[in-house]
């Protein structure tokens with residue numbers, strides 16, 4: 001039986017093994033584990049690739065979001081609007097600073113935060129909007145920025161799944177006041193451990209974030225605010241510097257694979273495919289479909305040797321941890337409906353056309369098989 005993994009990080013390592021091994025050896029030879037030249041070099045290179053002056057390497061993508069909220073002085077009594085379907089970090093960090101998460105619904109076709117619903121949820125104590133470019137699809141960020149200007153609200157763009165995605169040729173992560181990235185190993189640009197970054201054009205926010213991430217100190221032993229310890233380490237920075245050379249070509253492979261899936265699955269009535277926003281460059285961190293009989297399909301594919309995942313099985317307002325923040329008369333309806341139908345198919349640059357066709361054919365077989373059973 002063929003086995004197709006959901007992600008295969010080892011395959012990617014083998015394709016750049018020599019460069020990675022050399023980069024890791026160099027960090028060890030220099031003992032540049034914390035801060036040091038590899039981190040500086042990566043921060044400069046990453047900032048330059050976005051045309052932004054300030055990049056702060058941090059411990060992970062969740063810390064990046066938390067630090068962004070802290071830098072904006074968001075705390076108890078404040079509300080922050082984010083999206084109902086996302087990784088838990090989106091809601092968790094808002095609670096961590098003592099503020100209240102408010103969940104906006106998603107758009108039925110693009111499956112990202114719905115701008116109209118953001119506006120419906122703005123109150124006197126709303127202090128920021130935190131959209132997520134989920135799956136690698138650009139959120140409706142131009143309209144979000146218009147809304148933010150109308151209400152004078154800062155925007156934190158969560159780009160954890162959307163490295164180098166674009167809307168109308170502009171990189172996501174360059175629209176808002178602060179943008180945050182994760183380099184979790186399976187992210188489009190992934191380290192070999194935890195890592196994250198914050199980008200901002202605003203010098204004073206950048207300085208605040210550097211201080212907060214460094215125990216609240218700009219100079220050693222001069223702790224001005226209660227901060228935290230969150231840093232990108234040298235080994236991760238060195239790995240990321242190697243991978244930065246390949247990210248464009250890997251992104252193009254993801255887009256190509258998505259095209260093959262879409263072509264193969266578009267006529268199946270049991271499946272709803274995610275549309276790509278007009279003018280958007282979707283970088284397919286995840287290829288998520290909506291599938292009838294999702295759990296049965298998932299089990300069937302598992303049996304065929306195909307690993308799948310769900311992004312995400314429980315929407316944030318439905319999670320035990322955040323239920324207390326949700327007004328029942330304003331439940332995000334699309335997000336609630338979709339959580340039982342999402343299915344994410346294998347997606348990584350090293351996937352082969354043959355594997356994608358095998359996956360698509362297995363999905364067709366599942367639905368044709370069940371149709372035959374119904375007819376009998």
Ligand SMILES: *Cc1c(COP(=O)(O)O)cnc(C)c1O
Nearest residue numbers: 060061062087089160161182184
């Ligand atoms: C991965 C991810 C994060 C968190 O990143 P970590 O590096 O795992 O802390 C935040 N938001 C979204 C949307 C993510 O996918």
